[in-house]
Amino acid sequence: MSTMKEVLKKKIDEHRPRTAKLVKEFGDVKLGDVTIAQAIGGARGVKCLVTDISYLDPMEGIRFRGLTIPETFAALPKVPGSEYPYVEGFWYLLFTGDVPTMAQTLEIVEDWKQRSCVPQYVIDVLRAMPRDSHPMAMFSAAIVAMQRDSVFASNYTAGKFNKMTCWEDMLEDCTNLMAKLAPIAAYIYRMKYKGDTHIAADPNLDMGGNFAHMIGQSEEYKDVARMYFILHSDHESGNVSAHTTHLVASALSDIYYSYSAGINGLAGPLHGLANQEVLGWTQNFMEKLGGKLPTEEELKKALWDTLNSGQVIPGYGHAVLRKTDPRYESQRQFCLDTPGLKDYPLFKLVSMIYKVTPPILEEQGKAKNPWPNVDAQSGVIQWYYGLTEYDFYTVLFGVGRALGCLANVTWDRALGYSIERPKSVTTAMLETAAGIKK
């Protein structure tokens, strides 16, 4: 170990009990308007972000522009022959707060098609990366590579920045980016997992349908893609991916810098990567049992083993929610309504995990929310339709999450929100506030 690392290790070991004591014994002490627990604990519950795109109630769950998930699906124009709406119409709803007509929706469908061609240099960047790079690293690199095409950045550099109208450049960039995300994701998928063979876009399809087509999926999967992208779009602006996008954009960075950063946050196992982790955990467990379904006792043991080894149960818990995530319920309903999926062994196991896990997390007594989040259910649907490359699941999340993040930052620009800059204090200051130190 290097000298510096040794010194650092000693200091960290000395420092940790100070932080733990502050949280445990003095967490409620106020520092201005926030408590010590909030300052150390990831600003949990601090009301210092504003967004009108979506709102997350701890007990009710998400509302997109005031609409619950079932209300959203019911209100938006549907793709002909499908029970699910156009993702493009949902984009209109998030930006404007209005439910679009079919004509307004189709205008966006056409607009995205015109903008959807992925530049060759982006393909070159992807192809230059080692093939075993994580698909989220590829996705992020592809997004930031397109920064050279930012209308906002180019106008800013040319001295044409105008605080009142700069949101228009942001909207232009966001639309260009959104239109390309699903084709980029499809390219990564086919390059990495399908022998580098690619399928051209079908000009007759909407965004969700085309994504299914371009990854080589079935007709039924088109609705899965539409549902998945909408469900994963937004969860108010405090989650890591949305907040990172907002934070980076607050420095007037363009959307390519900002959303690439948001994607990097989404790639964390406590956030979007949890959907990959859930499938990994479930599959490993089933493999150990030789592919058969476990008994409840076997499952309980595996869950306790995971907790006792210091790991989290992926797909369970939430920073805001205090009940089962409605996005989980919505996907569960999809499984129950889909013949074949209802009796699918993996779905049965996921349902058993749903029954067994909350009481175990309650008994352990750490997690404030023992209920499942969106990630606990999404992988089983993908797996059923043959999309078994679970390290790709967070890319799917990233395509959907863009809908909300991009709407948010366009509004940030329109309302001239400030560069973000919370204030830091030292541990010694906290100890003084707590009365531990003079």
Ligand code: HAX
């Ligand atoms: N399994 C085991 N322990 C858990 C847990 C879980 N699923 N959820 C929370 N805890 C633990 C925390 O690790 C924490 O332990 P320490 O005190 O030892 O640090 C304690 O319970 C209190 O945590 P909390 O206040 O309930 O939860 P946080 O707001 O700190 O964290 C997380 C919220 C979602 C990160 C957390 O519940 C978690 O790690 N869940 C598992 C990973 C996961 O599913 N992530 C996806 C969340 C949804 C999402 O963002 N999707 O993208």
